[in-house]
Amino acid sequence: MRMKVLVTGTAGFVGFHxxxxxxxxxxxxxxxxxxxxxxxxxLKLDRLAESGIPEDLIDWNxxxxxxxxxxxxxxxxxxxxxxxLMSLCQKEKFDVIMHLAAQAGVRYSITNPDAYAQSNLISFxxxxxxxxxxxxxxxxxxxxxxxxxxxxxxPFAVKHNVDHPVSLYAASKKANELMAHTYSHxxxxxxxxxxxxxxxxxxGRPDMAYFLFAEAISNKKPISVFNHGKMxxxxxxxxxxxxxxxxxxxKPAEPCAGWNSKNPDPxxxxxxxxxxxxxxxxxxxxxxxxxxxEKCLGQKAILEMKDMQPGDVTATWANxxxxxxxxxxxxxxxxxxxxxxxxxxxxSYYSMRGMMETGMEQHRYSA
Numbered sequence: 001m002r003m004k005v006l007v008t009g010t011a012g013f014v015g016f017h018x019x020x021x022x023x024x025x026x027x028x029x030x031x032x033x034x035x036x037x038x039x040x041x042x043l044k045l046d047r048l049a050e051s052g053i054p055e056d057l058i059d060w061n062x063x064x065x066x067x068x069x070x071x072x073x074x075x076x077x078x079x080x081x082x083x084x085l086m087s088l089c090q091k092e093k094f095d096v097i098m099h100l101a102a103q104a105g106v107r108y109s110i111t112n113p114d115a116y117a118q119s120n121l122i123s124f125x126x127x128x129x130x131x132x133x134x135x136x137x138x139x140x141x142x143x144x145x146x147x148x149x150x151x152x153x154x155p156f157a158v159k160h161n162v163d164h165p166v167s168l169y170a171a172s173k174k175a176n177e178l179m180a181h182t183y184s185h186x187x188x189x190x191x192x193x194x195x196x197x198x199x200x201x202x203x204g205r206p207d208m209a210y211f212l213f214a215e216a217i218s219n220k221k222p223i224s225v226f227n228h229g230k231m232x233x234x235x236x237x238x239x240x241x242x243x244x245x246x247x248x249x250x251k252p253a254e255p256c257a258g259w260n261s262k263n264p265d266p267x268x269x270x271x272x273x274x275x276x277x278x279x280x281x282x283x284x285x286x287x288x289x290x291x292x293x294e295k296c297l298g299q300k301a302i303l304e305m306k307d308m309q310p311g312d313v314t315a316t317w318a319n320x321x322x323x324x325x326x327x328x329x330x331x332x333x334x335x336x337x338x339x340x341x342x343x344x345x346x347x348s349y350y351s352m353r354g355m356m357e358t359g360m361e362q363h364r365y366s367a
Contacts, residue, residue, distance in 0.1 A: 004028045005249075006094045008079060008127070009101030010051075011035050011044035013205045014142070014196070014241060018098065019051060019072065021242045028071040030092060033101060034078045038108070039207050042353070047203055048074060079123035089130040096249055099127050099141040102172075105207060106146060106311045109169035120172035128183045138190045138252040140245065143177055145197040145234070145279065145316045146170035155234075155317035158195070158267035158275045167311035177275060184271035190252035191272070194245060197279030197318045201238030201338060202345030209286075210235075210339070213293050213301065214346050222302040225286065229305065232283040232315040237338035240331030244278035247327040267322070279318025280331045292335055296343035 005022055009015035010031030019029050031051075035044050035058070045055050052068030058076050061084055066072040077084055079101055089097075103109075103119035124141070131139045148156045150164040165171040180191040200210045216223045256268035267275040294301055308314070324330050 002026050002028065003095040004030070004092060006089070006092070006097045007031050008097070008099045009033055010074060011048050012100060013047075013203060014199060014238065014245075015100045016047040016051065016203055017201075017238050017242050018100065018245055021246060023051075023069045023072055025246075026071075029069075029073075030088070030094070031072065031074045032077040032079070032088075033074075035076060038103065038105065039205060043203075043206065046349075046353075050203075079126055080118055082126045082129065085126050085130050086133065089134040089136075093134065094136060096138045096140065097127060097131055097136050098245065098249060099124070099139065102142065104169070104205070106167045106169050107309060108207075109167050109172075110311055113168050116168050116172045120169075121175060124176050124179060128179060128189075131189050132183060132187045136189060138192065138249065139180070140192045140194065140249050141176060141180065142173075143193040143195045143275070144170065144173045145195050145277070145318065146313075147174045147177070147195060148316070149313070154315065155281065155319040156195075156277065157319035158277055158322060159265055161266065166313065169311070181269060181271060181273050184253070184269065184273040188272060190254070191274075192248050192253045193275045194248060195275065195277045195279075195318075196241060197234040197236045197277065197316055199236055199238055199241050201342050203349075204238070204342060210289070210293065210342065211346075213290060214297065214343060217293060217297050217299050217301045218346075220299075220302070222304045223290070224306050225290070225303050226306050226312060227286075227308040227314060229285070229287045229290075229303075230314065231286040231312075232317070233286065233289070234279040234281065234283045234316045234318045235289065235335060235338070236278065236280045236318075236331055237333035237341075240280065240333050241278055244276070244323060244327075244329060244331060247323075247329050248274075248276060251327070274322075276323055276326075277318040277320050278323065278331065279316070279320060280333070281318050281320050283315060283317040284335055289335065289339075292339050293343070296339050 010019045011033035052066030053074045057064045103115045147162040149166045177193045184191045253272045253274040
């Protein structure tokens with residue numbers, strides 16, 4: 001059945017891909033994003049342009065309809081602006097809110113903590129309030145594998161304790177899960193939290209390691225290899241993440257009939273509340289990952305081995321049993337396929353962008 005979905009963060013990596021997926025199956029999408037400068041704004045605007053949102057029409061709180069998708073509208077908006085968000089939800093009567101907008105970055109949270117209070121806590125509270133007052137059928141939101149923090153029991157399972165985060169970013173995502181449970185309990189709003197594991201792929205984030213590696217290797221510059229390469233990550237391809245989101249989105253969380261308050265499962269509740277991991281369930285060593293990027297680029301990396309960074313963890317590995325059991329779905333894209341797809345996009349995008357920027361410079365010079 002066709003749904004009307006509010007997707008926050010549609011100028012972002014996951015939000016862009018999710019909007020395209022929902023539109024392709026016939027849903028109506030309203031996307032919002034504040035297009036902040038945490039990373040390259042040009043990339044964010046180009047994602048929107050790829051979805052048919054013209055840059056010259058984008059303005060604060062102004063609705064722009066895509067020229068590619070008649071069922072896609074975009075609004076530049078700050079989710080900290082509660083009145084604007086409430087007005088939008090009251091007007092549109094969304095079936096589902098898919099909340100992806102957030103201040104990202106583990107290391108950035110150490111030097112810029114205030115940004116996380118506004119973007120990840122205040123904004124999420126406003127989303128919850130909008131869901132509460134507008135009878136949202138399902139609120140789905142992005143959490144993160146970072147919440148596992150000091151937990152070293154592998155693979156990470158949603159039934160594990162996550163009370164020891166090691167970055168403010170992780171703490172803000174854990175807080176989102178707690179806030180969502182409260183609203184599910186008090187107001188019976190179905191909420192589902194999704195712990196993403198190191199998402200990568202075309203149109204990805206330039207602050208992520210795989211993007212930084214590709215850029216540095218292409219330009220014959222050294223790459224920083226933290227913890228001397230002794231790290232593993234459950235790298236998860238963007239299509240697998242999006243397919244996981246859609247599976248969860250289509251099945252609103254329900255109360256768990258057998259939930260035991262004396263031996264509580266933290267991923268379920270007597271409230272309509274669920275938590276899921278979305279990861280590839282196949283951790284890859286950092287050095288293997290780098291070598292695969294080298295193969296795709298046909299160039300060797302210049303390695304600078306460095307100590308572990310504050311806020312980092314040595315390994316991530318997703319247990320996705322609940323995803324398999326509840327949706328008969330598991331991510332399975334190989335690193336070989338995923339990185340080849342990313343590198344092909346990377347070369348194409350920056351080649352085209354370089355030609356356009358060169359043309360603009362020549363036009364300025366001739367003028």
